[in-house]
Amino acid sequence: MEEAGERKSSPPREAAAAAKEAQYVYLPIADALKVPAARVCLFAAVSEIGPAVRSRGTDFTVTLRIVDQSRATGISVTFFAPNTALLPCVKSTRDVISLHNVVIMVHGELFVSFNKKFSSFALFEGKASTECSPYQTSMKYQGSSHDRELLTQMRTWLAYNPPGPKDNELELRSLKSDSTTTFDLVCKVLHVCENSGEWIFYVWDGTDTPAAEFQTILDADAVESLPLHLEGEPLPREVLCTMPCVGTILRVFSERSIKEIFHLQKNIYWARFCNITCKQEFGIWKGILVPSSRVRLLSHEDGSVINCLNTYRMYDNRIANQVHRQPMASLPEVSNISDVEYETAGYSTLMESLTHEQATHKLKTVVRVVAAYPCGASDLSLLLPGSYCLRLTLEDPTARIHAYVHKDDAAKFFGGFLTAEALIKKMNKLLGFPEDGEEGAPLTRNPPWIWCCLKSYRLDKDDPWGSRRYRIFGTEIKD
Structure with a gap:
């Protein structure tokens, strides 16, 4: 009788805990897809994070895509909550999510539905770490003792199988x-x-x-x-x-x-x-x-x-580094076809000058001359006598601008009063044209990177930014 009474008494705490945890049987995603409309538990990695938006009703919604060893293509999970604070806030793709009592639904394609009345979630960092506690949980979430083992397994898998195509990524x-x-x-x-x-x-x-x-x-x-x-x-x-x-x-x-x-x-x-x-x-x-x-x-x-x-x-x-700030394509060194007067001046990018707090600004920079106006032989021959002003289009990786060689500065810019032939030769060098007669000359021009001194000025003091222009000074193109 005593033994029978003991069997009818309440089970020990350990047995009760084990019985409680038994309900959290995590299925691989591939197996869960075989039981649509059933409540399932999943333990997976987040591969994509959607934006949190307002649903057609009064809730907010967010969609995540999750993957595991059984289904590398993954499946979408849709969450609803009365405010965005209750939605999962994933720190990083490749983090791990535990989902309890979610439902596999079919609407055009299979997806996982998170019901705010009975579903719950927990988010863990996906990178290898001794910390196994979730950084976010929903109110109804209750973990189990074997979560740690599953998390370790998932992190190990992620280390060798990061979600998302890496070979396709470029800088x-x-x-x-x-x-x-x-x-x-x-x-x-x-x-x-x-x-x-x-x-x-x-x-x-x-x-x-x-x-x-x-x-x-x-x-x-x-x-x-x-x-x-x-x-x-x-x-x-x-x-x-x-x-x-x-x-x-x-x-x-x-x-x-x-x-x-x-x-x-x-x-x-x-x-x-x-x-x-x-x-x-x-x-x-x-x-x-x-x-x-x-x-x-x-x-x-x-x-x-x-x-x-x-x-x-x-x-x-x-x-913070003068060399690293220069155009990556200009390294290890800039072309030596130009001399500048302000050798000790600091380097600035074109964007630094465009966003300078004052409309008037002097700078030393590294640029390419990608276009010139005028560039016809007859027009260029009128530059040196001071009849024409030359407009060059300069660029660096941050911006492209027009800069003028004023007619009084043309002789200094080109290194003296040159013949029309010598002037055109220098201009072609600036614009990156292949030299005449070169065997197998390419059909492309590749302007060299040069050091150049610029200063901005304004045409209208009442509209300093709208009337801002650039001119080249203290720069000489060498032979």
């Missing part, structure tokens, strides 16, 4: 001018605007795009005139002054709206632009979103972002 400095090749770009989105129904994203990763080469035959007109901006009108000064002064700001164009635009307009975000293409127009790099392109928001704590921040590419590191 701006590695771009290739092939509009048929797609790639991923991890970058900071600095500004978003709409222009004639086309969206433009201004993105930056701290590196410089490669210097473009120009056709010597097909773009004869461009030798005299090249646009300064792909988007037509320049950015307002208040926007321009928020831009970094080192590294290329790539314009990425899209003919369609994307749901992430609202978030990207509100603040500066890091993002992964997936499956985008790139080409050159007028020697300026242009990113393009194609139908298969996607934009994924990234946390500042995302592994891809941290990798950018921890390398020499970061703005603070480049701005």
Whole structure:
């Protein structure tokens, strides 16, 4: 009787805990997909993070994509909550999520539905760490003793199988001018605007795009005139002054709206632009979103972002080093075809001058002469007597500007009163034309990087920024 009574009494605490934990049986994603409409538990890695947006009702919603060993392509998980603080806030792709009592649903395709009434979640860092506690949990979440073992297994798998295509990822400095090749770009989105129904994203990763080469035959007109901006009108000064002064700001164009635009307009975000293409127009790099392109928001704590921040590419590191601030394509040394008077002056990028607090500014910089007006032989011969003013289009990785050689300075700039033939030879050297008679001369011109002294001035004191111009001074082109 006593033994029977003992069997009817309440079980020990250990047995009760074991019974409670038994309900959390985690299924591989592939197996969970075989039981639609059933409540399941999953332990997986986050491969994509969507934006938190307001749903069609009163809730807020966010969609994550998760993967595990059984399904590398993963599956989407949709969350709903009355406010964004209750939604999962994933620090980084490759973090780990534990999901309890979620439901596999079918709406066109299979996805995981998180029901705020009975589902729960916990988020863990995906990188190898001794810390196994979640950094965020929902109110109903209850962990189990074997979570630690599962987390260790998932972190080990992630170390050798990081989600997302890595071979397809490029930095701006590695771009290739092939509009048929797609790639991923991890970058900071600095500004978003709409222009004639086309969206433009201004993105930056701290590196410089490669210097473009120009056709010597097909773009004869461009030798005299090249646009300064792909988007037509320049950015307002208040926007321009928020831009970094080192590294290329790539314009990425899209003919369609994307749901992430609202978030990207509100603040500066890091993002992964997936499956985008790139080409050159007028020697300026242009990113393009194609139908298969996607934009994924990234946390500042995302592994891809941290990798950018921890390398020499970061703005603070480049701005602090005189050599690293110079155009990457100009290293290890700049061409010696020019002499400047201000040898001891500090180096500045064109963007640093454009965003300088005063309209008048002197600087020493490294640039390429990508266009000149006029450049015809008959017009150039009138430069030295002081009859004409020469306009050069200068560029570095940060900006492109027009700068003038005033007619009184032309002789000094070209190193003396030259014959028309000698003058044209120097101009061709500046513009990067191959020398005449060179065996197998290329059909492209590649302007050299040169040291140059510039100063800005204003034409109208009542409109200093709108009437701002640049002139070249203290610079001589050598033979």
